Amino acid sequence: MTQVATPELAELELFRGVTAERLEAVAPCARRERHEAGRLLLRQGDEAASLHLLCSGSVSLELVVPGRAPLVLETLGPGELVGASWLLPPARVHFDVRAREAVESLRFDTGCLQRAMEADPGLGYLFCRRFMAVVVRRLQAARVQLMDLYGHPELFDPQRGRGR
Amino acid sequence: MVPRVLRVRECIEEMEGVVTLVLEAPGHFAFEPGQFNMLYAFGAGEVPISITGDPTESGVVRHTVRSVGQVSHALTRLRPGMELGVRGPFGRGWPLERAEGGDLVLAAGGLGLAPLRPVLRQAMAQRSRFGRVVLYYGTRSPETLLYREELAQWQGADIEVQVTVDRATPGWQGHVGVVTDLMQPGHFDPGSALALLCGPEVMMRFSALRLQELGVATGCIHLSMERNMHCGVGLCGHCQFGPKLVCQDGPVFPLEEVEPLMKIREL
Ligand SMILES: Cc1cc2nc3c(=O)[nH]c(=O)nc-3n(C[C@H](O)[C@H](O)[C@H](O)COP(=O)(O)OP(=O)(O)OC[C@H]3O[C@@H](n4cnc5c(N)ncnc54)[C@H](O)[C@@H]3O)c2cc1C
Numbered sequence: 125m126t127q128v129a130t131p132e133l134a135e136l137e138l139f140r141g142v143t144a145e146r147l148e149a150v151a152p153c154a155r156r157e158r159h160e161a162g163r164l165l166l167r168q169g170d171e172a173a174s175l176h177l178l179c180s181g182s183v184s185l186e187l188v189v190p191g192r193a194p195l196v197l198e199t200l201g202p203g204e205l206v207g208a209s210w211l212l213p214p215a216r217v218h219f220d221v222r223a224r225e226a227v228e229s230l231r232f233d234t235g236c237l238q239r240a241m242e243a244d245p246g247l248g249y250l251f252c253r254r255f256m257a258v259v260v261r262r263l264q265a266a267r268v269q270l271m272d273l274y275g276h277p278e279l280f281d282p283q284r285g286r287g288r
Numbered sequence: 289m290v291p292r293v294l295r296v297r298e299c300i301e302e303m304e305g306v307v308t309l310v311l312e313a314p315g316h317f318a319f320e321p322g323q324f325n326m327l328y329a330f331g332a333g334e335v336p337i338s339i340t341g342d343p344t345e346s347g348v349v350r351h352t353v354r355s356v357g358q359v360s361h362a363l364t365r366l367r368p369g370m371e372l373g374v375r376g377p378f379g380r381g382w383p384l385e386r387a388e389g390g391d392l393v394l395a396a397g398g399l400g401l402a403p404l405r406p407v408l409r410q411a412m413a414q415r416s417r418f419g420r421v422v423l424y425y426g427t428r429s430p431e432t433l434l435y436r437e438e439l440a441q442w443q444g445a446d447i448e449v450q451v452t453v454d455r456a457t458p459g460w461q462g463h464v465g466v467v468t469d470l471m472q473p474g475h476f477d478p479g480s481a482l483a484l485l486c487g488p489e490v491m492m493r494f495s496a497l498r499l500q501e502l503g504v505a506t507g508c509i510h511l512s513m514e515r516n517m518h519c520g521v522g523l524c525g526h527c528q529f530g531p532k533l534v535c536q537d538g539p540v541f542p543l544e545e546v547e548p549l550m551k552i553r554e555l
Contacts, residue, residue: 184464196456199463201472224461265466269454273488274398274428 128154128230136230137203138177138254146247153236159223165206165231166221172210174231178202181227186220194220198266205258210234289521291328291373296366297348303432305355306399307364308340310348311374317349321406322381322484322512322540327351328373329362336535337363338403338512339377343410349374352402352434378521379539382407382484383510390480391419393504395495397426397467397487401434403512403539404486408438412445420476422448426467426491429453430460448475467491468498478503484540485511493550496543509543 130147133139133154139147156179159165165176168188182201186194197219200206206221215234241248298310319339328334341350355364366372384392384407392411396404404423411421423442427433430453443449450470452463463470467487483499485492492511499509515534519526522536530549532538537545 182463193458195458196460196464198465199452200465200469203472265469268466268490268494271490272428272454273491274426274432274454 126156127151128156136177138205142247142250146244146250149240149244149247150232150237153233153240154230155233157229157231159227159229161223161225161227163223164220165223165227165229166217166219168217168220170217172207172215172217173234175205175207175210175234175237176221176229176231178204178206179228179230181223181225183221183227184224186222188220194222198262198269199224205255207234208255208259210238211252211255289375291326291334291375293371294349294374296368296370296372298368299366302352302434305364306352306432306434307355307366308350308352309363309366309372310350311372313347313349313374316346317377319343319349319377319406320381321384321410322403323377323379324403324539325349325351325374325376326378327353327363328375329359329366330372332362333359334373334375335359335363336378336514336539338514338539340402340405341409342413343406344413352399354399378535380537380541382512382540383482384410386508387482388417389419390482391476392421393424393476393481393483393499394422395424395426395467395471395483395485395487395492395499397491397495398428398432399434400485400487400491400512401425402486404484405435405438407484408442408447411447412442415446419480420448421446422475423450424467424470424495425449425451426470426487427451427453429455430457430462450475466494468494471495471498471502473502478505481508483509485509486514489513489550496547506543506547510540511543511546512539513541513546514539 128151130151133147180202182199184196185198186196188194209218241251294311296309297312300308302308324336324338326334327337337351337353340352353360353363355361394404439449452465452470456464481504483504485495496509513534515529522533
């Protein structure tokens with residue numbers, strides 16, 4: 125686990141355009157971590173004390189059902205954020221997040237992040253928007269996933285129901 | 289155009305309700321990747337089905353059919369030795385020559401992999417003609433993966449094969465999520481890439497947006513519009529799509545031509 129320097133943050137898409145001064149406020153909240161394949165980055169039910177920005181490798185979001193093999197809901201790769209539930213109470217982790225291979229991530233202490241965002245509402249607003257963008261994109265993807273596009277192609281036939 | 293009568297040599301059950309028909313075609317059945325045939329199931333009717341084999345393969349022609357209605361069901365019930373009528377090949381195929389020297393990006397959804405298979409076979413045989421070749425393939429679940437063994441062969445032939453499923457089953461080690469999630473910066477050079485898309489229209493719309501976001505020029509994105517048709521030769525107007533006829537002007541269209549039409553609610 126190593127500390128992260130401000131210039132490293134500046135290179136990330138999540139922090140694009142953020143001033144050096146603001147990055148200084150956020151950098152102490154971040155640690156670079158490595159996770160071996162199979163290890164949990166976040167555990168379902170735990171307090172949402174960390175947010176991970178994936179730098180390399182990929183993780184699976186798994187729903188734990190007692191007595192059954194975990195159900196993989198989604199896999200996520202570099203550039204993705206995991207642990208978004210920290211923003212809203214009761215701030216619990218909803219799913220297990222497991223490394224599918226060796227993963228490198230930036231782990232943010234969400235308490236520290238929250239203090240920085242509250243101390244500087246401009247920064248808070250900016251981050252809320254960036255997190256929101258991630259959440260909205262994932263919601264859209266989840267909706268498409270739920271449509272079961274490939275299972276029933278006839279339901280998505282544009283000519284259906286037009287008197288053919 | 290009168291159908292040729294061809295005999296079924298082999299039926300490969302790809303998954304429940306989806307069969308690949310290997311038809312005996314004496315000589316060489318010449319076609320361009322992306323073209324289709326009109327298959328006539330005697331007593332049931334005729335439907336357009338993409339040609340899915342290797343363009344250089346002699347003696348046979350291959351189609352993968354999903355049973356969705358009367359005719360396609362009859363086709364999936366054919367058995368070796370039985371006959372069917374074939375008219376074709378028809379339509380405009382993929383503009384593969386435009387990918388020469390550049391990267392080739394293929395995005396397939398579900399059965400949309402069928403008309404892209406000839407492209408993959410060609411890319412495999414003539415690998416040096418292209419830069420990076422990437423296949424993004426999204427399907428419903430691990431059981432509905434098409435051409436399983438070939439996916440591994442393509443990967444072994446220096447083609448980057450990325451597969452995702454909407455729903456995982458226990459034991460699935462691959463990606464879970466939508467096909468657009470697979471498309472990441474660095475997989476190909478957006479400046480030189482030619483992108484070929486085939487799948488449900490919703491999937492193609494999102495994929496085109498994502499590829500544009502990654503920097504692929506609109507003019508370099510092509511998609512196969514599988515709107516239904518009857519005659520296959522531009523006479524009946526059944527497959528009219530705005531001012532276009534899918535059977536003659538398509539099924540492969542540049543995104544520029546169909547993008548405005550895809551946004552219209554009633555066509
Ligand atoms: C250029 C082209 C290439 C095609 N390639 C293939 C292929 O390789 N393999 C394959 O299985 N199918 C392919 N199709 C689709 C295939 O032609 C239709 O599934 C078939 O015509 C349905 O006929 P049917 O009599 O079995 O069913 P119908 O009774 O006509 O229809 C049954 C249901 O399927 C829906 N449907 C019909 N046509 C389509 C379509 N094009 N897309 C989505 N839903 C449809 C109808 O709305 C209806 O709900 C292709 C279509 C086109 C235009």
